[in-house]
Amino acid sequence: MITEAPALNELNPNVAAMQPSATLAMAARAKALIRAGRDVISLSAGETDFDTPAPVVDAAIQALHEGFTHYTANAGIPQLREAIANKLRNENGLEVQAEDVLACNGAKQAVAQTVLALCRPGDEVLFPAPYWVSYPEQARLAGATPIAVETTAEADYKMTPAQLEAAITPKTRLLIFNSPSNPTGAVYTPDEIEALAEVLRRHEHVFVLSDEIYEYVLFDAEHTTIGSLSGMGERTVTVNGFSKGYAMTGWRIGYMAGPRWIVDAAAKIQSQFTSAPCSITQRAALVAVQMDKAPIDAMAVAFRERRNYMMERLRKLPGVLCPKPEGAFYLFPDVSAYYGQTSPDGTRIKGSEDLSFYLLEQHGVALVPGKAFGSDAGVRVSYASSLDDLAKAADRIEAGLAALV
Ligand SMILES: Cc1ncc(COP(=O)(O)O)c(C=O)c1O
Numbered sequence: 273m274i275t276e277a278p279a280l281n282e283l284n285p286n287v288a289a290m291q292p293s294a295t296l297a298m299a300a301r302a303k304a305l306i307r308a309g310r311d312v313i314s315l316s317a318g319e320t321d322f323d324t325p326a327p328v329v330d331a332a333i334q335a336l337h338e339g340f341t342h343y344t345a346n347a348g349i350p351q352l353r354e355a356i357a358n359k360l361r362n363e364n365g366l367e368v369q370a371e372d373v374l375a376c377n378g379a380k381q382a383v384a385q386t387v388l389a390l391c392r393p394g395d396e397v398l399f400p401a402p403y404w405v406s407y408p409e410q411a412r413l414a415g416a417t418p419i420a421v422e423t424t425a426e427a428d429y430k431m432t433p434a435q436l437e438a439a440i441t442p443k444t445r446l447l448i449f450n451s452p453s454n455p456t457g458a459v460y461t462p463d464e465i466e467a468l469a470e471v472l473r474r475h476e477h478v479f480v481l482s483d484e485i486y487e488y489v490l491f492d493a494e495h496t497t498i499g500s501l502s503g504m505g506e507r508t509v510t511v512n513g514f515s516k517g518y519a520m521t522g523w524r525i526g527y528m529a530g531p532r533w534i535v536d537a538a539a540k541i542q543s544q545f546t547s548a549p550c551s552i553t554q555r556a557a558l559v560a561v562q563m564d565k566a567p568i569d570a571m572a573v574a575f576r577e578r579r580n581y582m583m584e585r586l587r588k589l590p591g592v593l594c595p596k597p598e599g600a601f602y603l604f605p606d607v608s609a610y611y612g613q614t615s616p617d618g619t620r621i622k623g624s625e626d627l628s629f630y631l632l633e634q635h636g637v638a639l640v641p642g643k644a645f646g647s648d649a650g651v652r653v654s655y656a657s658s659l660d661d662l663a664k665a666a667d668r669i670e671a672g673l674a675a676l677v
Pocket of ligand 1: 377378381383404483485514515521525
């Protein structure tokens with residue numbers, strides 16, 4: 273079997289330039305160790321440990337029994353697009369109709385299609401770092417240049433209006449904005465988002481992709497949809513989905529909504545790549561988007577308790593700087609004080625990859641190196657695990673860091 277291209281330039285150069293997903297790679301390594309019988313606690317996953325709410329599961333079963341198992345319209349079933357448009361109007365203040373909504377195979381596909389539809393070779397795509405791993409790679413696939421705007425733990429990993437202003441050039445095509453954020457959990461306040469919008473209003477050539485996938489995993493904060501602010505609707509695509517808020521990662525359903533010419537272009541890409549999302553999943557999503565939010569809120573309450581526990585444990589570790597995230601299910605402590613130190617077996621910890629690898633191999637706890645998110649100073653700690661597992665994992669991180677000299 274031929275396993276490698278004869279030379280890298282045999283591939284589409286845009287594909288050759290892409291990196292595989294580092295978060296999935298770390299989760300796979302942890303799973304391999306567990307399969308080999310090692311005691312590993314994985315805090316590397318990007319998904320909740322809760323079950324999909326029962327009414328959603330029931331809707332899928334009913335769809336199956338009714339034989340709703342065929343292709344649907346490419347953009348999704350009309351009832352789902354209508355229900356999503358309602359949600360976006362009522363909860364997010366977006367002026368959208370069903371025709372402005374495209375149901376996709378996950379928010380990831382919605383992000384990819386927005387980037388592919390809008391970005392041309394040579395365009396620049398901005399996003400704050402630490403960033404979700406797919407943003408730069410999807411920009412590269414479009415032939416565009418990813419530009420990360422560095423943020424720090426001291427600034428709660430938030431990009432300031434001045435930083436945004438300084439990063440915009442005549443080539444800037446798209447700002448990808450993600451609040452609550454993966455990997456930092458940072459949530460911008462309504463005032464902070466308005467201040468960023470104020471900068472964007474001065475640069476009419478810049479479009480916005482607002483990735484709001486963690487909208488419902490929110491603690492003591494308010495969610496603001498940048499596309500609802502004055503003058504922003506015409507150039508903002510809002511992406512959201514069911515994976516995180518409804519514990520539906522495996523169902524593969526997300527959506528995008530925004531200016532119809534962009535949504536139509538994304539629908540064209542979807543029609544040639546994947547067609548519509550799974551028919552059964554769409555029926556389940558239709559129930560999810562209309563259901564009572566109590567089970568969703570209960571998950572956020574549990575995450576808040578876990579955030580508090582894990583954050584306190586990490587903040588007690590010498591040299592670790594851990595901002596308080598107000599959403600998602602990640603902490604992103606700055607652990608760079610440990611770089612340059614040496615493990616008991618003589619390995620020098622040069623950065624987040626060495627540290628994560630050391631903690632996994634020597635102490636049985638899997639985190640994701642910050643380098644994968646464009647910020648080597650930190651590591652991503654997912655707290656979508658039971659409090660028992662979090663306690664054990666915190667003990668292991670503590671012992672691992674204490675053993676470094
Ligand atoms: C910031 C962000 N956007 C989008 C996605 C994709 O979600 P989906 O499962 O809907 O494709 C993820 C999943 O990890 C994410 O963290």
